[in-house]
Amino acid sequence: xxxxxxxxxxxxxxxxxxxxxxxxxxxxxxxxxxxxxxxxxxxxxxxxxxxxxxxxxxxxxxxxxxxxxxxxxxxxxxxxxxxxxxxxxxxxxxxxxxxxxxxxxxxxxxxxxxxxxxxxxxxxxxxxxxxxxxxxxxxxxxxxxxxxxxxxxxxxxxxxxxxxxxxxxxxxxxxxxxxxxxxxxxxxxxxxxxxxxxxxxxxxxxxxxxxxxxxxxxxxxxxxxxxxxxxxxxxxxxxxxxxxxxxxxxxxxxxxxxxxxxxxxxxxxxxxxxxxxxxxxxxxxxxxxxxxxxxxxxxxxxxxxxxxxxxxxxxxxxxxxxxxxxxxxxxxxxxxxxxxxxxxxxxxxxxxxxxxxxxxxxxxxxxxxxxxxxxxxxxxxxxxxxxxxxxxxxxxxxxxxxxxxxxxxxxxxxxxxxxxxxxxxxxxxxxxxxxxxxxxxxxxxxxxxxxxxxxxxxxxxxxxxxxxxxxxxxxxxxxxxxxxxxxxxxxxxxxxxxxxxxxxxxxxxxxxxxxxxxxxxxxxxxxxxxxxxxxx
Amino acid sequence: xxxxxxxxxxxxxxxxxxxxxxxxxxxxxxxxxxxxxxxxxxxxxxxxxxxxxxxxxxxxxxxxxxxxxxxxxxxxxxxxxxxxxxxxxxxxxxxxxxxxxxxxxxxxxxxxxxxxxxxxxxxxxxxxxxxxxxxxxxxxxxxxxxxxxxxxxxxxxxxxxxxxxxxxxxxxxxxxxxxxxxxxxxxxxxxxxxxxxxxxxxxxxxxxxxxxxxxxxxxxxxxxxxxxxxxxxxxxxxxxxxxxxxxxxxxxxxxxxxxxxxxxxxxxxxxxxxxxxxxxxxxxxxxxxxxxxxxxxxxxxxxxxxxxxxxxxxxxxxxxxxx
Numbered sequence: 042x043x044x045x046x047x048x049x050x051x052x053x054x055x056x057x058x059x060x061x062x063x064x065x066x067x068x069x070x071x072x073x074x075x076x077x078x079x080x081x082x083x084x085x086x087x088x089x090x091x092x093x094x095x096x097x098x099x100x101x102x103x104x105x106x107x108x109x110x111x112x113x114x115x116x117x118x119x120x121x122x123x124x125x126x127x128x129x130x131x132x133x134x135x136x137x138x139x140x141x142x143x144x145x146x147x148x149x150x151x152x153x154x155x156x157x158x159x160x161x162x163x164x165x166x167x168x169x170x171x172x173x174x175x176x177x178x179x180x181x182x183x184x185x186x187x188x189x190x191x192x193x194x195x196x197x198x199x200x201x202x203x204x205x206x207x208x209x210x211x212x213x214x215x216x217x218x219x220x221x222x223x224x225x226x227x228x229x230x231x232x233x234x235x236x237x238x239x240x241x242x243x244x245x246x247x248x249x250x251x252x253x254x255x256x257x258x259x260x261x262x263x264x265x266x267x268x269x270x271x272x273x274x275x276x277x278x279x280x281x282x283x284x285x286x287x288x289x290x291x292x293x294x295x296x297x298x299x300x301x302x303x304x305x306x307x308x309x310x311x312x313x314x315x316x317x318x319x320x321x322x323x324x325x326x327x328x329x330x331x332x333x334x335x336x337x338x339x340x341x342x343x344x345x346x347x348x349x350x351x352x353x354x355x356x357x358x359x360x361x362x363x364x365x366x367x368x369x370x371x372x373x374x375x376x377x378x379x380x381x382x383x384x385x386x387x388x389x390x391x392x393x394x395x396x397x398x399x400x401x402x403x404x405x406x407x408x409x410x411x412x413x414x415x416x417x418x419x420x421x422x423x424x425x426x427x428x429x430x431x432x433x434x435x436x437x438x439x440x441x442x443x444x445x446x447x448x449x450x451x452x453x454x455x456x457x458x459x460x461x462x463x464x465x466x467x468x469x470x471x472x473x474x475x476x477x478x479x480x481x482x483x484x485x486x487x488x489x490x491x492x493x494x495x496x497x498x499x500x501x502x503x504x505x506x507x508x509x510x511x512x513x514x515x516x517x518x519x520x521x522x523x524x525x526x527x528x529x530x531x532x533x534x535x536x537x538x539x540x541x542x543x544x545x546x547x548x549x550x551x552x553x554x555x556x557x558x559x560x561x562x563x564x565x566x567x568x569x570x571x572x573x574x575x576x577x
Numbered sequence: 578x579x580x581x582x583x584x585x586x587x588x589x590x591x592x593x594x595x596x597x598x599x600x601x602x603x604x605x606x607x608x609x610x611x612x613x614x615x616x617x618x619x620x621x622x623x624x625x626x627x628x629x630x631x632x633x634x635x636x637x638x639x640x641x642x643x644x645x646x647x648x649x650x651x652x653x654x655x656x657x658x659x660x661x662x663x664x665x666x667x668x669x670x671x672x673x674x675x676x677x678x679x680x681x682x683x684x685x686x687x688x689x690x691x692x693x694x695x696x697x698x699x700x701x702x703x704x705x706x707x708x709x710x711x712x713x714x715x716x717x718x719x720x721x722x723x724x725x726x727x728x729x730x731x732x733x734x735x736x737x738x739x740x741x742x743x744x745x746x747x748x749x750x751x752x753x754x755x756x757x758x759x760x761x762x763x764x765x766x767x768x769x770x771x772x773x774x775x776x777x778x779x780x781x782x783x784x785x786x787x788x789x790x791x792x793x794x795x796x797x798x799x800x801x802x803x804x805x806x807x808x809x810x811x812x813x814x815x816x817x818x819x820x821x822x823x824x825x826x827x828x829x830x831x832x833x834x835x836x837x838x839x840x841x842x843x844x845x846x847x848x849x850x851x852x853x854x855x856x857x858x859x860x861x862x863x864x865x866x867x868x869x870x871x872x873x874x875x876x877x878x879x880x881x882x883x884x885x886x887x888x889x890x891x892x893x894x895x896x897x898x899x900x
Contacts, residue, residue, distance in 0.1 A: 084854070084858055085663075087615065087662060087663060088663065088664065178616065178627060232664075235664055236664055236665065250673065250752070250753070250850070251663075251665065251669070251670060251673040251674075251850075252670075252673065252674065252850045252854075252855065252858075253673070253752055253753060253850040254752050275752070277751060277752050277848075278850075279751065279848045280845065281845045281846065281848065283729065283846070284751060284845075284846070284847075284848045287732055287733075287736060287748055288748070288751050288848075290736060290746050290748075291736060291739075291746045291747055291748035292745070292746075293748060293750060293751050294751075312740070312746065455609055455614060455861065455863075456608075456609075459608070459609065459613075
């Protein structure tokens with residue numbers, strides 16, 4: 042078995058950082074047939090509608106039934122920059138100074154009811170995602186602020202007209218929830234897809250036992266030559282981790298696609314040896330720390346900087362990685378992205394200084410200067426074990442080293458979000474979990490609430506917004522990278538609006554007979570199962 | 578007898594209306610809003626206009642009294658409405674979960690009766706003997722051991738033992754198949770949860786059987802039966818056990834009703850898609866319609882289980898005349 046050593050360093054190249062495996066992936070000839078049984082770590086999706094939902098429970102259960110316009114390359118999903126066509130024939134080159142993208146749509150693609158899929162279906166679906174009609178909600182509308190219009194001038198052409206050119210557009214377009222629905226059904230009843238499934242993807246819907254399982258069978262008319270390899274799949278919902286681990290151990294299921302903690306991986310590898318393969322990757326998710334700027338003394342930048350300076354991520358991350366689903370130290374951009382900060386760049390920011398003694402000395406000085414040495418406060422956290430509670434406990438220990446007295450208030454998910462929305466916390470463990478790596482959109486989390494609704498810091502900062510707008514509109518990658526550094530320095534160091542903790546780490550232990558599936562930095566991505574096969 | 582049954586059934590109506598009022602009020606006292614939970618499931622802030630549209634769609638913008646009357650009227654027509662969370666009919670949501678919950682409840686009850694009544698009786702007959710001590714210790718262990726813990730341990734034992742014996746770990750199926758579709762798969766899935774739940778159930782029932790038997794065995798009519806030379810087996814079966822079963826039957830009825838919606842953690846341990854898990858989800862999601870329907874279902878089961886117990890009394894003790 043090959044196992045790459047843990048790398049807890051920021052700004053590593055995508056090739057090094059993104060995915061590691063315990064077994065070499067060699068080009069094997071896929072075998073046909075068999076049914077893949079996999080676990081879905083949830084009770085059930087609230088609905089089947091990808092345009093409306095944000096949960097992996099929906100995407101894991103339903104993505105195999107649908108096609109998308111473009112996607113992250115399923116044969117190289119760890120890449121943060123490689124996008125390929127699914128329903129289109131060729132990735133377009135933008136025209137009109139980067140403001141128009143014209144896609145040619147495959148001909149002969151059939152929906153599962155036998156009708157032909159045309160550009161009108163693609164445009165209608167995208168219209169609902171980008172500009173949903175009144176009374177409908179699109180969970181990703183804010184990702185498409187750059188889109189002006191979506192048009193289908195003929196049966197094989199879809200045109201996206203943008204308000205401004207931006208590098209954020211194509212990664213946004215590769216959203217794994219952006220399923221193509223049949224226009225005729227959408228026109229008749231836009232809510233139809235919440236309770237029904239009818240797509241053009243690699244599998245046809247074969248049944249749903251409410252709250253228990255979902256089944257699909259091979260679509261013989263699938264347009265990607267030879268795929269899918271499986272005869273079908275069964276997704277079993279199980280919210281409890283022990284059930285999922287036991288199920289894989291007993292071969293009641295072969296895989297779970299979200300991610301397991303290191304202890305579960307170790308247990309399966311110990312029990313089953315080479316019958317288990319492990320893929321792991323940095324995860325485009327992370328816990329942040331958000332001080333409530335509306336509460337004293339967190340309105341004082343010196344106090345916020347002190348909180349950051351007390352944290353020793355460089356030395357803590359390797360230890361935390363042994364018990365929690367976190368791994369790599371990084372800045373605001375996903376560590377595998379070309380736009381991410383290098384280790385040298387990070388080391389200049391508060392919270393990343395290489396000399397932790399000096400860093401904590403500065404933290405103490407700032408607290409004293411602000412008249413808050415020996416500060417007592419409450420850290421709010423979410424009642425989720427991995428990695429929230431581990432991260433929270435670690436943070437409290439780190440802060441205790443500069444004399445802060447912090448207690449942790451752990452709340453169930455509902456009250457946790459309620460407290461975030463109402464600002465009833467001192468400092469909170471927050472999170473930023475994104476899908477396709479799209480740094481320009483992903484860093485929106487750091488913007489004030491007036492711009493980004495899921496920011497709960499309670500601050501407004503016009504300079505920060507201006508810095509972000511400049512980054513978003515810049516299309517030259519080199520300049521963009523420099524501008525992101527400026528934004529990052531401003532957010533994490535100058536203002537210390539939010540604090541970073543090590544990025545999450547996705548660990549997928551699975552039965553070795555499952556082949557073809559490759560890990561990506563997001564548990565939402567690459568879930569249509571078209572290239573999965575069973576070596577049984 | 579007929580009048581008794583009718584009067585008991587009629588008594589069910591105010592009981593159900595009272596329960597309906599209670600659950601209706603309690604659900605609305607819980608802080609939070611299903612529309613906020615639904616629209617902000619990813620943790621995001623929620624547009625108040627979207628919340629208003631959602632309230633209108635779900636009928637939550639109507640006055641509370643109208644909502645309550647809608648709910649009660651729907652209940653008596655057996656129309657539980659639509660789940661506010663999933664948009665599916667509540668009846669469909671419950672129908673998908675009820676069979677597994679009923680099956681586990683029935684199997685656990687059978688397990689409990691098969692274990693508890695013989696052992697409880699023997700324990701009473703052999704009072705203070707080593708048999709009595711063993712039975713009582715087993716019963717106390719059963720009461721003290723949480724079913725879910727026993728469930729976790731039993732799965733691990735099955736996994737480890739099968740791994741050691743056959744070289745590959747085995748565990749029961751984790752997806753439910755109805756009995757009539759695949760009896761073997763169905764039973765292999767249900768047997769472990771039924772045993773683990775049934776053990777605790779048996780323990781409680783065993784102690785009740787023992788104490789009831791001890792009491793009855795000291796009655797004058799038992800002494801008289803023995804004095805007139807009746808054979809011991811007949812005394813135990815016909816005179817002692819039948820009378821001792823009265824409180825045991827009450828206990829079995831209450832426990833059975835509890836099992837339908839009360840196996841929340843056990844259902845999670847065995848990944849059973851049952852009513853208990855659904856109820857927790859419904860409360861978590863603040864799904865008023867589903868929670869109300871599930872609570873009313875549980876109340877109805879309790880009420881009818883108690884009615885059945887009362888009717889059984891007459892059969893067990895002819896001195897009791899109903900009506």
